[in-house]
Amino acid sequence: MESPSQISSELQVESVFAPTAVAVKELSKTFKGVSALRSVSMNIHQGEMVALVGASGSGKSTLLRNVNGLQQADTGAVEIFGSPLQVDGSFHSKVRQLRSQIGFIFQQFNLVNRLTALENVLVGRLAQVAPWRSLIRSFTREEKLQALAALERVGILNQAHKRASALSGGQQQRVAIARCLMQGAKIILADEPIASLDPDSARKVMELLTSLNQEQGITVITSLHQVQVVQRYFQRSIALRQGEVCFDGATVDLDGDRLTRIYGSAVEELVMSGHAEVFAG
Numbered sequence: 001m002e003s004p005s006q007i008s009s010e011l012q013v014e015s016v017f018a019p020t021a022v023a024v025k026e027l028s029k030t031f032k033g034v035s036a037l038r039s040v041s042m043n044i045h046q047g048e049m050v051a052l053v054g055a056s057g058s059g060k061s062t063l064l065r066n067v068n069g070l071q072q073a074d075t076g077a078v079e080i081f082g083s084p085l086q087v088d089g090s091f092h093s094k095v096r097q098l099r100s101q102i103g104f105i106f107q108q109f110n111l112v113n114r115l116t117a118l119e120n121v122l123v124g125r126l127a128q129v130a131p132w133r134s135l136i137r138s139f140t141r142e143e144k145l146q147a148l149a150a151l152e153r154v155g156i157l158n159q160a161h162k163r164a165s166a167l168s169g170g171q172q173q174r175v176a177i178a179r180c181l182m183q184g185a186k187i188i189l190a191d192e193p194i195a196s197l198d199p200d201s202a203r204k205v206m207e208l209l210t211s212l213n214q215e216q217g218i219t220v221i222t223s224l225h226q227v228q229v230v231q232r233y234f235q236r237s238i239a240l241r242q243g244e245v246c247f248d249g250a251t252v253d254l255d256g257d258r259l260t261r262i263y264g265s266a267v268e269e270l271v272m273s274g275h276a277e278v279f280a281g
Contacts, residue, residue: 026039029074108196117163
């Protein structure tokens, strides 16, 4: 039986000919005099599944937040499906419309604990409903059925009416993914989505993201520091160090020697211990 990475490799060969989903051009961002991003450029094709690799402080999260419009860069540009989201620190007038196509998965889930799983998924619809409906969280029967279908797709339909606070970490992360599906996201950005999960839950979340990419053509960009996960699930990797792109290519070429040359002693942070057996091979 082929591994998810082997299947992904075969499918993503075609992505070279696909339209560009995300284009980042010479993006730079500074926080209190410290450069978080330094002239970062990358093109992600529609339907690709790409890993952003790097140790803590490499700029992975900052890059994802700028791609989603959660932060504004100092210089450079981000384009979504050919339309500018931000240019030189200014958001385009259509930023809300562009952001509606991008789902964001956070390390700490970013759910409302007092709401049920179903209600958290329905939140993904708020950007597309009338303001008065969003204020009172008024949803139609059709929207509720759509949310239930999203929960079924991620494998936790039986948890629909439980409060988010009562769910396990892995279940909460799957609710967050279902929320992206409810949103109708064409791009999913995942910022260290398995860092807070146990090994089994981490594997299930990665398999879910892979299946959404392969079966629904959703573009997935995931920041990770676990090399074993990257090697198993991703054909293409982009390695960042101190806000700069140091590698952009086939994951198979991002071997131990290259990682050591890029990160030096910090490479130890990129090699997992507790998850190693789950993701090996």
